Amino acid sequence: MSTDFADRIRSGLTADGLVWPPVFKGRMASLLALHHELDQSQWWSPAQIKEMQGAQATALLEHARAHTRFYRDRLPPTAPRPGDDAWLALPLVTRADCLRDFEGLKSDATPARHGPTFTVETSGSTGQPVRVVRTDVTGLLWDALRRREHDWTGRDHRLDRAVVRWLGEGPPEGMQIQGWGRGFDELWPCGRTSMLDIVHADIATQIAWLDKVKPHYLVTYPSNLAALLDVWAKDGKGAFDIRQVTAMGETVPPDLAARCEAVLGARLVSNYSSSEVGYIAIQCPDCGQMHTQDETLYVEVLDDAGRPCPPGEIGRVVLTPLHNFAMPLIRYETRDYAEVGTPCPAGRGLGSLARVLGRRRNMFTLPNGSKRWPTSNNDRFNQIAVIHQYQVVQHAPDRIEARFHVGAPLTQSQHAALIDVLSETLGADVRYTITALDTPLSRNVNGKFEEFVSLVV
C-alpha cells in the first residue's frame, strides 16, 4: 500500500465486494448524505438560510402547539416566522420553565421516524441540572455537526486525542477507548481517545497523565489550559506533540490562543455547545468568528428590551433547536451572553458570533448602573507577584473581592499594586479586598472555572 494512502472511509458492504467508493445503507447513509447537505448549505446566502429556517421552524411550532401541553396556549394558531414581530413577542422558555414543567414540554406524539428518544442533563454549573429529551434525528444532526467541526478544524482522526473535563463519574486514573466515537468509528480507523475527569486531577496529575497518553489533540476548559500552559511555560512541555487544543465550556480569554501557540506550538480552536441543544456555534476556519449552526437551530442575540442586537452589540443568547420534536424548546434562554459578529468574509452564509462572553453572572454591574464584561488581567497581575490563579467576585456594585492563589505571601506593596490594577480596570469608586490563598481556587461542581463572578442580582 502506498504511503500516499488516502483517508478512506470504510464501506458498509465490503463483504459483498463493494470496497470503494464506500456504499452505505441505513443510518450511516443518512449521515453521509447529511454531510453532503451541510457542505452545501454553509455557502448559501443568509436570506436562503433564513428562508429554510423559517420553513423548519413552522413545522416545529405546529408540532409543538398540537402535541405539547406547554405550548398549546402559548403559541398562536398561525406559527410566526423566526425574527418577525409575532416571533419576538413569543415569551422565552426559561430554565425554571424546564424544571417546573418538564412533563408539559414533552411531546405526546413524537413521530416514529424521528427515532428513539433519550434524555440529557446539563452539567449544572449552578443549581439543579436541566433535563431535555432528544431524538435520534437530533443525534444524527449532532453527529453531522461533529464532522463539520472536524472538517473546519482540519484535524486528522487517525491521530490520538485527549479530553480533560468534567466527566461525572470518570475513574481517577482516566480511561482510554479506541476510536473517536459515533459517526467517526463506523467510517474510519480512528485514533485513541483518552479521558480524564478534571474533578480528580490537579494540574500536576494532568501533566503526568498527558505525558503518558501523548495526545495530538487536547480538549479542555480554557481555565484549565491556562493553568497547564503556566507549568509548561516554566518547566517545558512534555515529549508529546499536541497540534491543536479545543477550548470548551467557558469563556476564552483574549490572550489564550497566543499563549497556546507560543508555549505549545498548537492552535487553539473553540466551539460553543450545550447539552440541551448540542452545537450552537463552531469557529470558522477562514474568518475565525464563531458561526452559528443555523441548519439545526435558530439563534437570537437579544438586548434588554428583547430586540435583536446588531453586529458588535452584546446580548442574551436565545435558542430554538429546530428538530427536537420530542421536547420542543422554542426561544430557550441559555443565560449566556454573546457579541453579534459580522458576515463571514469567506462567504459562509451562517450567522456569526464575535465572541461568547459567558453567563449573566460573569457580567459586572458598576456603581453607576452600567454593565461590563471584565477581561483577563493575568499578565498584569503576574508582573506584580507570582499568581497561579485568580478569581474576581463582585459582592455588591461597590464591593469587589479578588482571590489569588499565590506562590508566596503578598507583601504590602504587592497588595497595593494589585488593588491599583483592579481599580484601573474595574473602576476607582469600588472598595476592593484581596484574599491570598496558598491552595488552588475551587472550581464549580461541573469542573468549570469562572474568573469573574458577580453576585449582584
Added chain:
Amino acid sequence: MSPVDLSVLPIRARSSLAEDGIAWPALLGGHMGTLMAIVQQMEDSQWWSPAALLDAQREQGAALLDFAYAKTDFFAKRLAGGRPQLGDDAWLALPILTREEIVRDFEALKARDLPASHGKVSIARSSGSTGQPVAVLKSKLTSLFWQAQRLRDNRWAGRDCRLDRAVIAGQMGIPPGGRRVQGWGLGFDEQWSCGITSMLDLLHADVATQVFWLEAVRPTYLGTYPSNLAALLDIWEAEGIGGLKLDQVICQSEMLLPGLAERCERVLGAKMLSNYSTGEMGYITIECPDCGQQHVQDEGVYVEVLDDDGRPCGVGETGRVAVTLLHNFAMPLIRYEIGDYAEVGRPCSAGRGLSSLGRILGRRRNMLVLPDGSKRWPTFGSRRFAKIAAVEQFQLVQQSVGKIEARFRVGEPLTAMQRDALAVAVGEALGYPFEVEITEFSGPIPRSRRGKFEEFISNVA
C-alpha cells in the same frame, strides 16, 4: 405550513422525513441516502492524490477479480493463472476483452450468485453505430454510481436543475412536438423539484424543424451531438437566434469538432461542455470545470490508454481505450476495449487527482489509414469545401487504402470543374493524393441508426 419564498430558495434536497416535520436540512433515507452518501464521498475523493486513488481502485479491483474468478466461467479460465493487481505487469499481460467476446461469450460472462445488495440486474445496449451492437448485464448498483456521476457532472457544470433542458438525439420524441417530461430523471427528481426535459428525435427532425422546436420549448440547456450542434449553429449564425436563451450545450457521443466550442460561445453565447459515456459503461469521463480536460471517473472505472504493444501511453500520447467497470459484478467487464482512441491528459491544474484524457479521438473506424500503413485521425473544417461549391454537409468514407468516397450535400448539382476542385481539396485535407469518388446528395447525408453522424469513416482501419 406558510408559503416559502421561492425567489430566494436555494437548490436543496427534499427531505425523506418532510411529512414528519423535518423539512430542512434534508434527511435522506433508503436509496437516496445511499446515493447521496456516495456523492459525498466522491466530493472528497476527486481531490485525493493519483496514488491514493490508484490504491483504492486496486482494492476494489481485487474484489471484482476475486468475484469474477469465482462466479463466472469466462474469468474462471482467464484468471486461472492468478488475479493481478490493476496496472502491474501481470495485469498488462491479461488479454483485452473484445466486443466480439462479449457477443460470443455472453453466457459465460454472466455471474452466478450476485450478492443481493447489488440489486436487480438489467440489460444495457450500446449503439453500435456501424459495427456490432453489444448488450451487457448491469446491476442496479452500477446505476447508483451512474446517478452519482450524473450529479457530479451537473455540479461540475454548474447547472441549475430547476431550469428546463432539451435533448436532441437518436430514439427520442417524434416531431413536431417531441416528448416532454417533468423532471430530470433518476437521482434528481427524488431530491429536487426539477425543470422540464423536452426530447426530440434527431432522425425525424431536420435542422429547421429542430430550430422551430427549440424556439417553442425554450430550454436553458441543450444536449445533442457535435455534428448536429454544428448544423444548428450554421442556421443561427445566418438567421439569428431569435428568443433562444441557451446557457449550456452538452455534447456527447461523437468526436468534438475543432472550433465548435468557440462558435457555440460566439453564436449562442452558450458554453459548450462535453462528457464521454457509453451505453454499456456509463460515464467514463466528465469535463473538468477548472482545467477543461476530461476527467476519468476513477471511482467507478479503471481506464487504460494503451499503445499498439499494449503498454500504457504517456501524457500526450494516443492509444486504445480499455475500461474496467469496478462495480458491475452482474457481468464483470475487465479490460474491455470499447473501440475508442484517446489522448492521455495532464494532471489537473486545479488539483483534482482524477486522471485525465486530453482528447477523445473517436473510434478506430474514424482513423485514416495511409498507404504506408501509418494511421491518424483526420481533422478538417468544412470551409475549404464551401469555398468551391455550396456544400451544406459532407462525409468522407475511406473505401480502400487508396480510395476515398466524398459525399457532399449540395443545393444544386456540381459542375465538372467543382467536382475536380473538390477532389483535389479532399486529397489536400487528408494529406495524401487519394483516388476520390464524389457522391452528391440533394438531402441530408444519412445518419447512423442512433442519429450520430461522423464526418470521416474508414472501412479499412
